[in-house]
Amino acid sequence: MSKKPKILIVDDESIVRESLGDWLDGAGYDVEIAESGEEALPIIKKKKPKIMVADLVMPGMNGIELMNEAKKIIPTLSTVIITAHATIQSAITAIREGAFDYIEKPFCPEKVELLIGKLVEHQDLIEENIKLRQKIADRFHFEGIIAKSPKMLKIFELIRIVAPTNATVLITGETGTGKEVVARAVHHQSKRRSKPFIATSCAALPESLLESELFGHEKGSFTGAVERKKGKFEAADKGTLFLDEIGEINANTQVHLLRALEEKKITRIGSNEEIDVDVRIIIATNKDLRSMVLEGKFREDLYYRLKVVTINLPALKDRKEDILPLAEHFLKKYAEENDKDVINLSPEVIEFMLNYSWLGNVRELENMIEHGVILSTSNAITMAEFPQDIIHPTPTEEKTIEAVTKAHILNVLEETKGNISEAAKILGIQRMTLYNKLKKYNHTVN
Template sequence: MLEALGDVLSHEGHCVLKATDGDSALRIASKEEIDLVITDLRMPGKDGMTLLKELRQRVGSVEVIIMTAYGTVDSAVEAMRYGAFHYVLKPFRPHMIVRTVRKVAEQKGQLEESDFLDAAMRRRYGLPWFIGRSPQVQKVFEQIRTVARSDATVLITGESGTGKELVAHAIHYLSARRDRPLIKVSCASLPETLLESELFGHERGAFTSAVQRRKGRFELANGGSLFLDEIGDIPPSIQAKLVRVLETREFERVGGTETISVDVRLIAATHKDLAAMVQSGTFREDLYYRINVVPIHLPPLRERPEDIPALALHFIRYYAAKTRKPVRGLERAALEALNRYPWPGNVRELRNYMERAVLFCKGNLVALSDLPECVTGPTCTAPTQGQPQLRSIREVEASLIRNVLEETGWNLSRTAELLGMSRGTLYNKMRRHGIRRPEEDADHRKPSGP
C-alpha cells in the first residue's frame, strides 16, 4: 500500500516522502516542510490518531488524511475533531485519494492570500495574532481582504485581547492608503476636554494651555486612515461633532473658525455593545449607522478552540527564538490544559502565558508545570460527564483576577500585563466583580460607629 500509493501520487507530480511508522513520520515532519500527511489508522507503535494529535501539537498547519479498514463513527468524529482533512475507508480506488489530495492542494492555494496576510502581519508587528484555520478566522481574513480594497468605514467589535487594533493595521496596510499615515486614538484614555482637541486640533489661545496652534488627529491622518479605538467611550458632545465629520469630512479646530477638509478613512473599534447603547440613549443612533458600514466581529478564543494549538506553537517558537531556548512545542498534558481554559483575556493572554512558559521551560517541550496555576488549577478543568458546569465564565474570570493579584502582591500594572489587558480594563473588571485590596475590604466590612 505504501509503495503503490507513493507511486500514484508521484506520478501526479507530488513530492512524496515515505515513512513506515508514526515515529518515522514525526521525524520527517519535524525536518521537512510538509503540506499533507496520509496515514493509516492502525500502525506499529503510534497509531494514526496519535500521529494526528502529535502533528497538530508539533507542526500545526499540516493537513492529515486518515485511512482505515476499521472505521467507526466514533473514530471518524474524533479524527475530524482533531482537525483531520478527510477520513477514507478501505478498500478504495487510487483516484479517490488523488481527488482528495487535489482538494487539499486547492484549499492550500485558496489560503495563500491568507498566509500572505498572516506573514505580512508578522513582519510588520512581530506576532501572529490571527493564525488559525477555524471558519471564524477565515471569515475575518476574507472580510479584511474585501474591505481593504475600498474606503468604507469599518467597525471592529470583540472582547479585549482579540486583536482589534491588529485588524485595523491589516486593513490599512493592505489598502491603497498603505503609504499614507495610520493615526491611532485611544478614546477611553482621554477626558472629554482633551479628546476634542486631540481629534480636531486647536488654535492658539483656545484654552489656557493652548500656547500654539496644534493639528488634530483628523488632520494628521489626511490621505490615510484614522483608527478610533474604544469609540463606545466617546462622550455625547464629541459624538455629535463626529457625525458631522463623517458626513462632510469637514471640521473646525477648537477655538477656530476656518473650515478644514480632509480625506480620511475611518476605522473604529469597541468591546461594547453599541446597539444596546443606542437603545439606552448613551450612543447616538446616527453615529452608529455611519460607523457600522462594514462590521467585523472578532470571535473570542474560547469560541475557536481548534486554533489554540497553532497559536500556542507560534508564540512558543517566537519566544524560544527571542530567548535562544530550544523549546519547540508542548507536552500533551499542557496542550489539554490550554484547551480546557476559557481564556477571558483571549489571544493576548495566551501570548503572555506562552512567553512565561518558555522562560520557565527546562526541556524541549512546555510541560504542565510551566503553565500558571490559573490555567492548570481545578477551576479550569472540564466537568466530568453528566455533571453540570459549576462555574460561569464570569466566576472564572473573577477567580483568575484574584489569583493573579495575589500572585503579584496586588501590583495592578504587573497583573494587567500578565492578564493581557490594560490597567484601566483591569480596574473596571475589579470594580465589576467587587474585588478590593485586602485592607480596603477590611475597612469596607468595619461596622460604622454609633
C-alpha cells in the first residue's frame, strides 16, 4: 500500500494506548486513541478508521460491544482485541463474532505491529477481490442487461457508442429477447437520462386508438374524447420514446410518425396546431421490416428513417453462455420477492436449461425460474418444479420448430382454459403476438 491505514486504539489504561500508539505512529500508521468505547464511537464516525485495536475489558462498554456498535457505522472495520489471560475464552468469542484476532497481555509492540501488518495484507486482498468481482459484475451486468456471451458484450459496446448521440435506434430480435431492456440501456447511457423514458406497445392498442395514444387528441375530436389528452410524444419531450412492435402500425400512423421524425412536430387529433417535440426515438420489432417494405405494408421512407442504427438481439439459444447468469439472477430475484430460501439449481435443471430451445427467450426463462421458485419446497429448484409439458413433450419424429411451437402454445392455452392474457404471460409473448399465432393456426378462442 502507498499509504498506511488509519488505526484507532481503545484502552482504559493510558500506558497501553499511548505506548502502542507511539509505536504504530513511528511505524507510519495514522493513529487515533480513545480511553473508552463511549469516547471511541464519535471518533469512528468522524475519522473513519480501517482498523481498531480495543481492550476487551473496559469500564462501561466492553470491547465486543464496541466492535458490534462500530460495525454499524463502518461494516468493513477490522478489529483486534486486547485481552488478559483470564479472558481468553471471551476473546475467542469475539473472534466468532467478527474480530480479526486477539493479543494477550502483556505484549510487545513489535508483535502488535506484525499482526497489524498481516491484517493490512488481509484487507488488501479483500479489497482486490471486491474490485475484481465488481469488474466482472460490471462486465456481465450492463444497465440491467445480464450477459457474458461475446455477442452480447459486442452489443454492450455498441450501446456505449450509440447512446450519447441522438440517432434513431432500431432494435430487432425474437419476442422475449429483451428489446425494451436494451432500449432503456440506451436511454440511461444518453444525455437524456434525466428526462422521461416513455414506452408503448404498438400492438397493445386497436389501430383506431394508437394514433391518439401517440399524438394526443382534443376534446370532442372523436366519440369518447371527453377531454384534451397529450400523447406519448409530448410526454417524452426532451427524453426518449420507445415504440415496441413498430411493424403493427397502419399506413396513416406511419405518415404521422414520419413527419414527427423529419420535422420534429406533431399535431393532436382534432387540432391544426403544430407542437414542437424534441424526442429521441427507439423502436423495436420481431418482424422483417424490409420484407414488409417489399410487400407494400411498410413505408420505405419511414423504414430508412428508422434504420439509422440497428441492434440485433440474438435468441437465447444462440448465446448459451448467458443462460446460467440470467437464471441465477432470476433465482435471487424471485426468492427474495417470495421470501423463499431457494438458492440453487439442481444439476439436472442446469443440464436441461442449457439444452432447451427457449422459444420464448429470456422472458420464458424468467417465467420458468419464477414458477420453480414458487413451487420449490427445498433450497434448490429441481425438475419436479418445472412444467411437465415442457420437460416431456409428446415424442414425434421429425417435428419442425413451428410444429413444436404450435403444440406448446395450444397446450398452454388449454391449461389456462382459453385465457389469452394468462397464456401470453406463461409463454412470454405479447397478447397480440399470441392472437396472430392463433389466427395463423386457424384456432378460434371462445
